[in-house]
Amino acid sequence: MIVLGIDPGLSLTGWGVVEALSKDKINAIQYGCIKTTHSAPLIERLHVVHDELQSVINRYKPEVVAIEEIFFLKASKTVASVGQSRGAIVLTVSMNKISLFEYNPRCVKIALTGYGSADKHQMQHMVKTFLKLKEIPKPDDAADALAMAICHINSTKWR
Amino acid sequence: MIVLGIDPGLSLTGWGVVEALSKDKINAIQYGCIKTTHSAPLIERLHVVHDELQSVINRYKPEVVAIEEIFFLKASKTVASVGQSRGAIVLTVSMNKISLFEYNPRCVKIALTGYGSADKHQMQHMVKTFLKLKEIPKPDDAADALAMAICHINSTKWR
Numbered sequence: 001m002i003v004l005g006i007d008p009g010l011s012l013t014g015w016g017v018v019e020a021l022s023k024d025k026i027n028a029i030q031y032g033c034i035k036t037t038h039s040a041p042l043i044e045r046l047h048v049v050h051d052e053l054q055s056v057i058n059r060y061k062p063e064v065v066a067i068e069e070i071f072f073l074k075a076s077k078t079v080a081s082v083g084q085s086r087g088a089i090v091l092t093v094s095m096n097k098i099s100l101f102e103y104n105p106r107c108v109k110i111a112l113t114g115y116g117s118a119d120k121h122q123m124q125h126m127v128k129t130f131l132k133l134k135e136i137p138k139p140d141d142a143a144d145a146l147a148m149a150i151c152h153i154n155s156t157k158w159r
Numbered sequence: 160m161i162v163l164g165i166d167p168g169l170s171l172t173g174w175g176v177v178e179a180l181s182k183d184k185i186n187a188i189q190y191g192c193i194k195t196t197h198s199a200p201l202i203e204r205l206h207v208v209h210d211e212l213q214s215v216i217n218r219y220k221p222e223v224v225a226i227e228e229i230f231f232l233k234a235s236k237t238v239a240s241v242g243q244s245r246g247a248i249v250l251t252v253s254m255n256k257i258s259l260f261e262y263n264p265r266c267v268k269i270a271l272t273g274y275g276s277a278d279k280h281q282m283q284h285m286v287k288t289f290l291k292l293k294e295i296p297k298p299d300d301a302a303d304a305l306a307m308a309i310c311h312i313n314s315t316k317w318r
Contacts, residue, residue, distance in 0.1 A: 041259075042261070043249050046249050046253060072235045072239060076233065079239050080231060080238050083243045087205060087242065087250070088247065091206070091251075093202065102201070
């Protein structure tokens with residue numbers, strides 16, 4: 001199973017592609033970040049998000065996308081930015097007829113570390129361990145996206 | 160000039176197509192509403208918004224889209240819903256290579272009534288007057304979308 005994890009944002013969208021043969025055999029295939037220019041018009045920024053995400057989908061052909069739920073406690077301006085980028089991302093996934101699963105940050109923490117209050121460093125360390133990487137993936141948004149993909153794999157029933 | 164006005168939402172997106180020969184000669188071509196089911200998954204709802212908006216674009220071939228800016232003072236859950244729908248709408252407009260203009264609600268009120276604190280009824284009445292309609296367009300979201308299109312026409316320099 002190839003899973004694409006996404007940590008959505010307007011300035012930075014983290015993505016991470018992971019292949020799972022079983023719950024214990026998970027490999028990172030590739031990860032990275034989609035960046036948009038703050039001063040560019042919204043329509044251009046969303047087009048960049050769509051275009052680069054489409055390239056990732058074309059290249060790695062994920063069967064599933066796992067995306068972070070919107071965190072409502074943030075300032076409404078942040079929610080608006082993340083929300084609009086997330087809308088463009090979800091539409092892109094839909095156009096590619098890929099299944100979408102949404103996970104809230106607390107679920108992801110529990111899936112990776114066993115408790116819902118894990119800090120950023122603990123999470124990144126577990127991403128490195130799960131994927132047997134030599135270093136913690138950078139930037140943070142890519143590590144968060146890989147965590148999302150691992151969470152989906154851990155939440156899936158395996159025969 | 161054919162302008163498509165949009166009042167974005169996740170449950171209801173109002174749209175209105177207007178043709179302007181000059182600032183004083185504005186005709187309503189068609190208007191309506193895109194509805195999505197509250198209980199449906201987000202990915203399906205955004206797909207419906209995209210699909211129906213694409214049909215409107217195919218049918219009326221607007222040269223310009225005018226859309227309402229996000230109103231940040233609303234609850235962050237509302238901002239998240241409107242934001243995600245708005246992201247899918249803006250991406251659809253971008254894919255069709257149509258110019259997008261954003262207007263805040265206060266600007267729209269000033270453009271239509273001359274003052275920024277006009278109430279809903281005054282706005283709807285002015286939409287009816289500008290477009291020489293027999294009745295106020297329903298639902299409210301469609302009237303708001305027509306107001307957005309009229310605002311764009313009034314903000315445009317005519318030779």
